[in-house]
Amino acid sequence: MAEHTTSIAQFPSAMMATDTSALQDLLSHLVGQLLHGCRNVACRECMCDTGRRNASPNNRPLRHYTPRSARAIALALAGAVLPRKHLCVYYSSATGSGTDIKPEDDTVPEGALDPSSFEQLLCDTAIIRDICDRKATISLQPxxxxxxxxxxxxxxxxxxxxxxxxxxxxxxxxxxxxxxxxxxxxxxxxxxxxxxxxxxxxxxxxxxxxxxxxxxxxxxxxxxxxxxxxxxxxxxxxxxxxxxxxxxxxxxxxxxxxxxxxxxxxxxxxxxxxxxxxxxxxxxxxxxxxxxxxxxxxxxxxxxxxxxxxxxxxxxxxxxxxxxxxxxxxxxxxxxxxxxxxxxxLEAVGVAESWSAVSPRNQCDCDKPDGFESCLDGKFALHMCQDQSSLLHHRRTDANTKRQLLSADFLFDTAQRALYFRMISHLKMQNAHSKAGKAAALRGRFPAHPHEHEPKDQVKYEEEHYLLLNVSRTKVLSDACDQLWQRRSGELFRPLRVRLGELDELEVGHDLGGVQIEFFNLICKQAFTEDAGLFATNPVTGLSYFRVGSLQPLHMFELMGLLIALAIYNGITLPLSFPIVFYKLLLSDHDLKLDDITDHWSDEAKSLRYVMETQGAEDDLSFSFPIEANGIRIFAHESSACHRDSNELITIKVAEAMPTTYPSADIDIDGLQWPGFNFTYPDALVAPPSVTASDKARYISSYVTWLAVRSVAPQLRAFQRGFKRVIDAHSLSIFITPANLKAFMEGSDHLDIEELRESTRYDGYEPNSKYIASFWSVVKSWPEEKQKQLLKFVTAAERVPLGGLEHLTFVVQRARPTSLDHLPTSSTCFGTLQLPHYRSANVLDEKLSLALEYGHEGFGTG
Known part of the structure; x- marks a missing residue:
């Protein structure tokens, strides 16, 4: 209603200085003479109904003002430089001026309202009615x-x-x-x-x-x-x-x-x-x-x-x-x-550039690439970081610095934040792509070299416009590791292109989007198996986390961090499920609470909550935490000092160790070789402190940190080191909350066929044809798991990305095979289903089902 205030603000200052009744008298007078007139034959005032009629030749019909339009004209006249210029001297609302109808009479019809006219809406409000009515009591200046x-x-x-x-x-x-x-x-x-x-x-x-x-x-x-x-x-x-x-x-x-x-x-x-x-x-x-x-x-x-x-x-x-x-x-x-x-x-490009321009110096040390190690050194370091020592990092250097809109977690939903993050990544890709083009153009200006003086492979890598990977389906993890090892950051920032297949069988697919999805699907499938030894999956919740006591070398976790970051950087939704604490740590938030572990460590969370709420439940507890891995069970407590010089080594004192299978036997602690861990025996005279009633909160906090961080600290560090080679903490913090980041990385496991149908494009078929209607009728009759197989068969995607299926390419193209016995095929590169025109819906169901059964892995067309 800003226009309302503007109209009143236009009144002369002298008028505003008078009491409210004077203003109401003026407006009431103007409204009355516009509606009813003075009925005086000598009147010639153009803003009086009688004057208008007297001045009109041959008594030509004139338009009657409605009370609403009269109020609008009165407001405009009162806001003019000379507000009393058009007052009719013959009109007096007190005496009636020749008529018994008063301007305040409610029996005068308002007339039809034009809802597209803001001026009419304004003049129909109760506040304007009150201003134009001397009987109403109002106060303009509280x-x-x-x-x-x-x-x-x-x-x-x-x-x-x-x-x-x-x-x-x-x-x-x-x-x-x-x-x-x-x-x-x-x-x-x-x-x-x-x-x-x-x-x-x-x-x-x-x-x-x-x-x-x-x-x-x-x-x-x-x-x-x-x-x-x-x-x-x-x-x-x-x-x-x-x-x-x-x-x-x-x-x-x-x-x-x-x-x-x-x-x-x-x-x-x-x-x-x-x-x-x-x-x-x-x-x-x-x-x-x-x-x-x-x-x-x-x-x-x-x-x-x-x-x-x-x-x-x-x-x-x-x-x-x-x-x-x-x-x-x-x-x-x-x-x-x-x-x-x-x-x-807001424009996505402008938001992305604005967020990227925020100085990282305004962040806490925990948000820096090496901040994770500093926060692992204990709760004291973490609390200091959140209290006094963070002041220099969180303090704004300019008193007039404006706050970034994206820092408010409630103004933008997850899909909008994902769009801005993708735009940040796109701008980085564009810059890396441009640098490679400039390097190639610069070398092209030099004379051609003899064959024996060709540039080395690294020089060629610098001139590639894309990050190219040639991997085999059967050895996708090892091939990716070999080709990503020691790659420069400038190369990792380029757009990813994958060639996936067996070279000797000539099954190499050229990546236009779909092959990337299949590549990362295969990566997740191999890395999250039990045999890989990298991650452990909860059979009840389906959530995966770092395997405690993993015997895999730490560089494999660094590689997984790099690969997952590459997927996010290139906008690929991953078929994985991590607990919420994983995303909280990824966002450099190390203030862990009991609720953060409920989804993955439900039994432990239930026990800790019982300890917190029950008096005496802390009896027989001490600050010693269990590890059960590789056939043994260890009760360990942390050393007072961690060997940070080794960058990876975590020193843990073992209070008690035993095999998880009968019969029991003494465990040689010196013989334990777990990557990133150093086990020692504690001093016999120094036992871990017992838990008292006053220590319960600290014990629960330490236990939560032990489960989520300390027990897998070397693997977690290595993973974050690889992850941050591609995605910095500030860019990732655009998601604000772990739930937003989880939704972006994992997408949705639910497939809505109606949504897929609305986003599908057609080539050779009409969207409203009977055959296409039969196709969708067949697909709707399937269970959801089979519908997901169709989505994977065509697009290689196992999850619906954040923002919906419109972010995937799904095309139904008419195939013209030599025989209708041929099965439907697909091209995951282009997200296209080549569908022949079968003679009936039953045949269509049968052929498409067979195609899904035999073509659920790899390219449908070879």
Whole structure:
């Protein structure tokens, strides 16, 4: 309703200085003379109904004004430079001026409403009706809002920080009181907090509409609810300046606290200064909003953000409210915080470039390539990283630095974040591809060399526009390892092209997209088997994780990290399932909780929860953790110092070791050769400390870290080292949450045939033909597993990528074989099914089923 405020703001300052009744008298007078006229034969005023008729030759018929159009004209006249210029001196609404019909009479018909006219919608609102009616009581300048604007003004002044904290600076407690009271004053101006009314306002705001949808107006504009809902938007308008100042004050204070923090941590400061609660922490405790006020604040803050397009203050307040979301919030908090209009108005290239331009120096050490090792050294290092030592990394160097929109996890859904990540990868590919082209062009300018002086293989690699892999289906993992070993990062950033097949049998497929999918499917199939010894799969949940005590060399885990990163970098959805803790660690979030291991270590999580909730359950427990692998069971506790110089070696003291099979025998610890581990016997006099009631939280935290990190630390380090050769932590952090990253990497295991049909293209067939209808009828009759076989047969994909099947190419092409006994074939390179025109649906079902049975691996066409 910004236009409403603009119209009122156009009134002359002298008029606004008078009381409200004077303004209402003016508008009421203008509306009355436009509708009813003065009935005086001497009138010649063009803005009076009588004057218009007197000036019209031969009493020619004139258009009658409706009350709605009269209000619109009156507002325009009152906002002009001379608002009283067109007042009719013969008209008097007090005496009736020759008519008994008053302008305020509700019996005058409003006439039809044009829902496409915002001016008509505006003049039909209750607030405009009240302004044009002298009987209504209104207040255009609420004194309460003005009071809090003046109170907030000291918080909006820039503060220069020199060598010490200014004495006159308001404390965080005082600032919190001012901001929370000002916010409540804003919310008190909203006339109605019913859920349906706020939902209407939210629908109006979140989609970036200039006014409500026409269909909504058509069905509701004649009812009182229409005016009630528009009144909420009007009340937002009246208090908008104050709420904008509240958001600005929060942003400025948060920035000020960041600049003051190094001063508070000086040795000369008291402990109270160092542990002083932040403004946001105080607001979390102070903002005790009821359900209606909470919902009003969400909707209004979203409008404030869109109005100013400045994420600093409004987003901070929205994130604060998201933490305080009531448990009984209807529809879920995430739905109310969504703002689709933001993604609709942003270009993917611009977002990707903006995110890539964020300085990595603003990240914590944990986000750097070597940060994982530092966080493995123990909880103390982790806590320090999240507390004092992170200040230099998280502190903004410029007080006016604007916050990146993607850092708010609720503004963009997973599919949008995936699009931006793919664009970041595409820009890197484009740069790497361009560098290779420039290198080739530069060498082409030199004279041709004799055969014996041809450049070495490395020079040729530098001039390749693509990362080319030639691998065999039977040895896909070893071939990939041989060809990726020691490749430079510049080569890894190029677009991937795979030639998959047996050279001696001439079954090499040239990669145009589908072969990449099949290549990574084969990689996952070989790497996640029991015999590979790299990963262990939970038979109940189907989730896989690093195998504890794996005897495979660490470079194999580094290779797997590199391969999975290449798949993500090239936009390939992988047929794998990792627990949520894997993605949390991949996002460099090492603050693990008990809930993080529930999906994969359900039994252990249940036991730990029992220990946490039951008094006395900690009896007989000690800080010693079990490893069961390679035929033995070890009770180990971590050494106080880790050998970081060896880069991989993790020293573990073994308190007790025994075989997992009977009979028992002594275990030679010195003979254990597990890659990345160094086992030692503890000092006989030093036993692992027992768990007490006060230690339960620390024990549970250590146990969770042991399961997810410490027990597989060498493998996890190697995997991350390979992964980060292709994808840096900052680019990956665009997903914000582990759930988003999991959805992007793994896609969906559910196939919707109707969605596949809608995204399918045809070559030689008509989409609406009877034969195509029979084809889809046959496919729909199959079980889902068989439908997935069809998807794999045509596209090589085993999972539906994030964003839906529209991201896969699925083409049904008419095949013209010499005999109808031939089976359908496919080309996974092009995502094409070559389908002959069989004589009946039964034959089609039979032939297609046979094709899936015999062609479920490799290219359908050879």
């Amino acid at each position: 004194s309460k809002l003005e009071y809090w604007k003046q109170t907030l003004s000291p918080l909006l002044r820039p503060i220069v920080i020199e060598d010490d904290i200014p004495i006159s600076l308001l404390s965080n407690e005082q600032t919190c009181q001012i901001i929370s009271n000002a916010l409540r004053a804003c919310l008190d101006t909203v006339t109605n907090g019913r859920m349906d009314v706020l939902n209407y306002a939210d629908t109006y705001i979140r989609d970036g509409n200039a006014y409500p949808p026409v269909s909504y107006v058509d069905s509701h504009h004649l009812s009182k609810r229409w005016n009630v809902r528009l009144r909420v938007l009007d009340s937002f308008e009246r208090g908008q300046n104050l709420l904008s100042q509240v958001c600005e004050a929060v942003a400025m204070r948060a920035d000020l606290e960041t600049r003051l923090q190094p001063l508070r941590l000086r040795p000369s400061r008291t402990e109270a200064d160092r542990t002083r609660p932040t403004l946001l922490r105080l607001l979390e405790r102070e903002l005790d909003l009821d359900h209606a006020a909470y919902m009003k604040a969400i909707v209004w803050l979203k409008r404030t953000f869109i109005l100013h397009w400045n994420p600093s203050g409004a987003l901070t307040m929205l994130e604060l409210l998201r933490k305080l979301a009531p448990l009984d919030l209807l529809g879920g908090a995430s739905l109310w915080f969504m703002l689709p209009t933001i993604a609709d108005n």
